[in-house]
Amino acid sequence: MTYTRPTNYKTRQSQHVLDYMASLGDRHVTVSQIARHFIDKGAAIGQTTIYRQLEKLVSLGRIRKYTHGEGGGACYQYVAGIACVEHFHLKCEDCGELIHLDCELLDEIERHLLAEHEFQINALKTVFYGKCGICRQKELNT
Amino acid sequence: MTYTRPTNYKTRQSQHVLDYMASLGDRHVTVSQIARHFIDKGAAIGQTTIYRQLEKLVSLGRIRKYTHGEGGGACYQYVAGIACVEHFHLKCEDCGELIHLDCELLDEIERHLLAEHEFQINALKTVFYGKCGICRQKELNT
DNA sequence: TTGCGTGCAAAGGTTTTGCATGGCA
DNA sequence: TGCCATGCAAAACCTTTGCACGCAA
Numbered sequence: 001m002t003y004t005r006p007t008n009y010k011t012r013q014s015q016h017v018l019d020y021m022a023s024l025g026d027r028h029v030t031v032s033q034i035a036r037h038f039i040d041k042g043a044a045i046g047q048t049t050i051y052r053q054l055e056k057l058v059s060l061g062r063i064r065k066y067t068h069g070e071g072g073g074a075c076y077q078y079v080a081g082i083a084c085v086e087h088f089h090l091k092c093e094d095c096g097e098l099i100h101l102d103c104e105l106l107d108e109i110e111r112h113l114l115a116e117h118e119f120q121i122n123a124l125k126t127v128f129y130g131k132c133g134i135c136r137q138k139e140l141n142t
Numbered sequence: 143m144t145y146t147r148p149t150n151y152k153t154r155q156s157q158h159v160l161d162y163m164a165s166l167g168d169r170h171v172t173v174s175q176i177a178r179h180f181i182d183k184g185a186a187i188g189q190t191t192i193y194r195q196l197e198k199l200v201s202l203g204r205i206r207k208y209t210h211g212e213g214g215g216a217c218y219q220y221v222a223g224i225a226c227v228e229h230f231h232l233k234c235e236d237c238g239e240l241i242h243l244d245c246e247l248l249d250e251i252e253r254h255l256l257a258e259h260e261f262q263i264n265a266l267k268t269v270f271y272g273k274c275g276i277c278r279q280k281e282l283n284t
Numbered sequence: 285t286t287g288c289g290t291g292c293a294a295a296g297g298t299t300t301t302g303c304a305t306g307g308c309a
Numbered sequence: 310t311g312c313c314a315t316g317c318a319a320a321a322c323c324t325t326t327g328c329a330c331g332c333a334a
Contacts, residue, residue, distance in 0.1 A: 009333055011289060031323080046291035051324065053289095067209065073323050090261050099261070105254050112247050118275030119232050119241065129267035133260030151308055151313060173298080188316035193299065195314095215298050290331070299322075306315070 008056065013045045017053040021063050021078040026087070026100060028066065028077035064124065088123055092132035099132060150198065155187045159195040163205050163220040168240055170208065170219035203266050206240075208233070230265055234274035236281075241274060 008014070020037060021029075029037075031050055038045045054076050057063040066075040066089075075098065088106050090099040106123070113119045150156070162179060163171075171179075173192055180187045196218055199205040208217040219240065230248050232241040248265075255261045273281075 007288060009288060011333070013290070047323095048292080048325085049290055090255070090259070090263075092261075093264060093267070099259075101259065103254075103258070105251065105258075109247065109251060112245075113232070113270070113272070116245070116247075117232070117241075117243065118278065119234075119270070119272055120278055121232075121270050121272040122235060125235070125271035127268070128255070128261070128263050130255070130261055130263040136260065136262060153308070153314060155315070189298095190300080190317080191315055286334090288331105288333080290329100292329095293327090295324105295326070297322095297324080299320105301320070302318090304315105304317095306313105308313080309311090 008060075012043075013049050014053050014056075016043065016045065017050060018057060018062065021057070021076065022080075024078055026077060026080065028075040028098065028100070030073050030075055032073070034076075066124065088126060088128065090128045090130065090132070092135055093129055094131055094135035094138075097132055097134075098127075101128075150202075154185075155191050156195050156198075158185065158187065159192060160199060160204065163199070163218065164222075166220055168219060168222070170217040170238070172215050172217055174215070176218075200266075206231070206269070207267075208269065230268060230270060232270045232272060232274070234277055235271055236273055236277040239274055239276075243270075 016038065017034065020034065031047065031054070034050050034054075035045065035047055054063065054065070058065050058076075062079055064077045064079055066077065088101045088103075090101055091097070092099070110121055110123070113121050158180065159176070162176065173189065173196070176192050176196075177187065177189055196205065196207070200207050200218075204221055206219050206221055208219065229242055229244045232243055233239070234241070252263055252265075255263050
């Protein structure tokens with residue numbers, strides 16, 4: 001692996017972005033959500049800076065980037081430790097909500113696919129599309 | 143499953159898009175590649191039309207959409223066979239192979255997500271990303 | 285002082301939308 | 310004839326780039 005380790009000056013902005021990501025735990029956010037957060041807080045950070053900070057944090061392994069496409073744009077998520085790798089996501093096709101799913105069934109899926117189908121699933125990239133409970137309720141009431 | 147079947151007039155453009163997708167077998171293409179194809183052929187189709195046709199074909203299950211993200215934009219791929227509605231798909235991130243998975247575990251996943259997480263999965267749209275057996279072998283031999 | 289970090293503005297892409305026209309059924 | 314389909318242009322987005330200035334080390 002030949003890549004140049006990014007420089008990492010400590011600035012107000014870089015600190016704030018990392019702190020904010022960490023404060024979210026394992027919840028994921030988009031760039032525009034991050035930007036809005038700092039605007040609301042009264043300490044706006046330029047979008048360009050956010051993009052560049054996130055890029056650095058990704059290459060440092062501090063956060064993870066998901067390209068779920070579908071409108072909203074990329075999502076970023078803080079990496080707390082090693083345990084955070086084992087997650088799948090559900091995305092509602094109606095409301096766009098991205099649901100973070102932690103469930104032991106998923107270990108079973110992973111094990112099964114590998115054992116029976118020789119397929120090693122990438123939990124980071126895999127997203128289950130469908131309809132969330134809230135939107136299903138709404139539809140039933142129509 | 144309650145969704146409104148899209149209308150499907152037979153027009154020159156709609157026919158050409160479907161025929162072209164089918165002619166590619168399981169290779170995937172982007173919208174701009176499709177557009178270029180028809181321009182080169184001397185029978186250009188408006189980009190808007192291509193987008194709208196692809197959207198219909200996706201909802202009919204005739205083609206599949208991948209949001210690889212990473213610049214290029216979404217990829218589309220023809221789905222051969224009607225039986226594809228009944229199962230899930232695995233896509234190898236290394237070789238791009240699309241694997242059709244027929245396995246009772248999937249019913250279980252579907253049931254579990256609905257019962258425990260109130261989430262109704264859409265099998266047409268959901269793709270499991272990961273690494274296929276062949277590519278895993280290759281990697282192990284390196 | 286040095287050179288990275290910042291952020292505005294503008295550019296680059298992809299995808300969506302408005303609207304008048306064309307064409308299938 | 311009644312709609313849907315088409316496609317141009319423009320808009321809406323997300324993301325990247327250019328460049329001058331700010332600021333950490």
